[in-house]
Amino acid sequence: MQLYNIGVWISALLTLIVLSAMFRENRVYRAVESYFIGLSAALLGYYLFVDVIYMRIATPLMSGNLLYLIPLLLSIPIFFRRIPVIYRGTPWIVAMGIGVYIAVVMTRIFDGLVLRQLALFIPTFHTGGFSWSDVTPLLSGVIATAVLFHFSPYKKVTISGKIFDSVAVISMVVALGVLLGYTVASYIALFVDRIYFLIETFLKMI
Amino acid sequence: MNDRGRLIIGITLILLVAISLNFSYDSFVKSEQSTDFINKISAIPDGSLVVVHLALLYDESIEIEPAFTTLLWYLSRKKMEVVFIPLTIESGFILENSAETVRNFLLEKEAFPEIVSTGSYRASSPNHSWSICNFTPGSLFAMRHFSLDYLGCYNDKIEQLHDLQAVFVVGSVGFDGMPAPMLYTLFGQKAQLHTPLYVISSAQKRPMLEPLVKTGQIRAMISGNYNSLAFAAQLQSPVDYSKKSVAITALIVAVIFLLVGMMINTLFRKKE
Numbered sequence: 345m346q347l348y349n350i351g352v353w354i355s356a357l358l359t360l361i362v363l364s365a366m367f368r369e370n371r372v373y374r375a376v377e378s379y380f381i382g383l384s385a386a387l388l389g390y391y392l393f394v395d396v397i398y399m400r401i402a403t404p405l406m407s408g409n410l411l412y413l414i415p416l417l418l419s420i421p422i423f424f425r426r427i428p429v430i431y432r433g434t435p436w437i438v439a440m441g442i443g444v445y446i447a448v449v450m451t452r453i454f455d456g457l458v459l460r461q462l463a464l465f466i467p468t469f470h471t472g473g474f475s476w477s478d479v480t481p482l483l484s485g486v487i488a489t490a491v492l493f494h495f496s497p498y499k500k501v502t503i504s505g506k507i508f509d510s511v512a513v514i515s516m517v518v519a520l521g522v523l524l525g526y527t528v529a530s531y532i533a534l535f536v537d538r539i540y541f542l543i544e545t546f547l548k549m550i
Numbered sequence: 551m552n553d554r555g556r557l558i559i560g561i562t563l564i565l566l567v568a569i570s571l572n573f574s575y576d577s578f579v580k581s582e583q584s585t586d587f588i589n590k591i592s593a594i595p596d597g598s599l600v601v602v603h604l605a606l607l608y609d610e611s612i613e614i615e616p617a618f619t620t621l622l623w624y625l626s627r628k629k630m631e632v633v634f635i636p637l638t639i640e641s642g643f644i645l646e647n648s649a650e651t652v653r654n655f656l657l658e659k660e661a662f663p664e665i666v667s668t669g670s671y672r673a674s675s676p677n678h679s680w681s682i683c684n685f686t687p688g689s690l691f692a693m694r695h696f697s698l699d700y701l702g703c704y705n706d707k708i709e710q711l712h713d714l715q716a717v718f719v720v721g722s723v724g725f726d727g728m729p730a731p732m733l734y735t736l737f738g739q740k741a742q743l744h745t746p747l748y749v750i751s752s753a754q755k756r757p758m759l760e761p762l763v764k765t766g767q768i769r770a771m772i773s774g775n776y777n778s779l780a781f782a783a784q785l786q787s788p789v790d791y792s793k794k795s796v797a798i799t800a801l802i803v804a805v806i807f808l809l810v811g812m813m814i815n816t817l818f819r820k821k822e
Contacts, residue, residue: 366560368553391639449726449736456736460765519757526754526774528805533612533775536797539567550571550793 356546359538485515563804570800574792583772584781590770591624591716591748598715599631604641605730606721610752611644616794617750617778618720619648620787626652626662632680634665637730638723642667642682655788718748722755729755735767750778 358376365373404412418437424430488511544550594600602621606614625632636642645665653662664679717738722729728736731749746769751759753774762768772781779795 363560363564367557387639452736456732456767457761460767461761464765522757523754526752526756529775529802530610530613530752530754532801532805533798534609535563536567536571536794536801537612539564540571540794540797543568543571549568 352546356542359542363538484511485518488512489515559808563801566800566804567797570797571793573796574790575796579780579783579795581777581780583770583777584784587748587770587772587781588784590746594628594630594716596628597630599633599713600625600716600718601633601635601714602718602720603635603637603730603734604645604720605637605723606641606644607638607723608640608644610722610754611640613752613775613778614721614750615644615648615778616782616787616789616791617772618644619651619789620782620785621718621720621750622648623652623656623662623787623789624785632663634680634682636682638721641721645682651789714745716748717745718750720750722751729758731755731759731768731771732762735762749773 361372361376364370401412401416405416421430421433421437488508491508492512602625611618634645636645649662649665653659656662665682666679667682717734719731719734722731724730724733729751731747731751734747747767749759749768749771751771751773756771756773759768759771759773763771772778775795775798779791782789782791
């Protein structure tokens with residue numbers, strides 16, 4: 345119970361220090377910020393080591409599965425940036441990793457996101473179960489944005505190009521606005537939770 | 551904005567939250583998403599085996615927490631056999647907190663199952679415990695987890711998974727811009743023989759996941775604060791979230807006022 349109380353005091357103190365940045369950025373706030381970043385990095389480093397090196401490589405190797413020597417050997421050059429002779433192999437290894445990743449991901453994404461969406465859309469189109477007013481803004485936004493990014497000739501603006509640009513910019517601004525709105529809402533929830541902690545758990549006022 | 555202005559706004563917001571936390575609502579909150587979710591999960595037979603993937607980070611856990619805690623309570627009430635698979639470092643801690651919250655609010659504390667970290671899937675023990683498969687911490691591994699090593703956690707108990715009735719993905723942490731529920735539909739669903747997928751995510755990921763609900767790849771979804779609180783209210787969760795929801799609503803109204811004020815201020819400045 346005493347340990348729990350110490351934890352609550354530390355949490356409350358750190359919360360108040362972080363909130364003090366609303367008034368002015370100060371040295372204590374910066375120290376706490378560094379503490380959070382350092383702690384996160386240390387924790388992530390520890391878990392990466394345990395998850396990858398220990399669980400994925402060392403454990404199977406110790407149980408006699410020599411196939412795991414291949415990923416171990418392939419990972420070694422990445423750590424030798426200062427020794428060019430060894431490091432030279434790194435781009436090949438990274439390229440292989442990316443190639444395998446894309447090969448795996450592309451087919452799944454095409455199946456899961458493109459084909460299934462089309463399969464849903466095409467029958468609805470035939471049976472007339474959708475309204476153009478619902479679909480038009482979506483389609484025009486997607487097409488205009490795709491044209492803007494992939495097919496617009498560099499610095500050659502035509503009238504049709506301008507229309508596409510406007511539709512694309514409006515679509516992107518709306519999308520970014522929605523995303524920002526959701527982000528603000530999630531930060532509001534975080535803020536309320538911190539104040540709730542200060543008032544309920546720390547000060548016991550509720 | 552100068553230091554004094556920021557301080558005044560900050561203190562006003564803190565006071566607003568502090569005051570509104572003392573009020574709770576009595577009216578019944580419900581949403582389309584939560585109603586749909588409840589209707590669909592009620593079709594899962596009592597005592598079924600379900601898997602709950604936890605792809606949570608602290609910053610989105612506040613949004614998701616009411617729905618997640620209520621889900622835990624619901625699963626325990628329905629005597630489900632649950633296997634938790636944390637995909638992030640924080641997930642284990644968040645699970646512990648939510649389980650503790652439910653336990654504290656129950657009159658019969660023994661009714662809530664003990665959650666045991668097993669490292670691998672273990673068939674339910676006589677005292678109705680739930681197991682955590684701790685094997686993939688770190689969100690970077692979510693994709694690999696779903697695609698290549700999804701069943702690795704179960705060791706030699708894979709054959710018992712044919713009774714799996716539902717898969718839940720709670721949280722949205724993912725890989726390469728794709729949230730965990732999407733990764734699951736792309737990489738994990740085939741391995742699980744199209745077991746129904748239920749998702750609890752943050753509102754930010756809703757636009758990405760909504761099309762998957764329409765195609766049926768996700769059976770039902772709850773996203774964001776409002777739906778999460780509505781889910782808790784509709785299932786009559788033992789934990790009272792009404793104070794927090796009043797504070798969140800009050801703060802959203804205040805922030806909208808601030809944003810509108812800033813916009814008007816900017817427009818007038820331009821004219822000058």
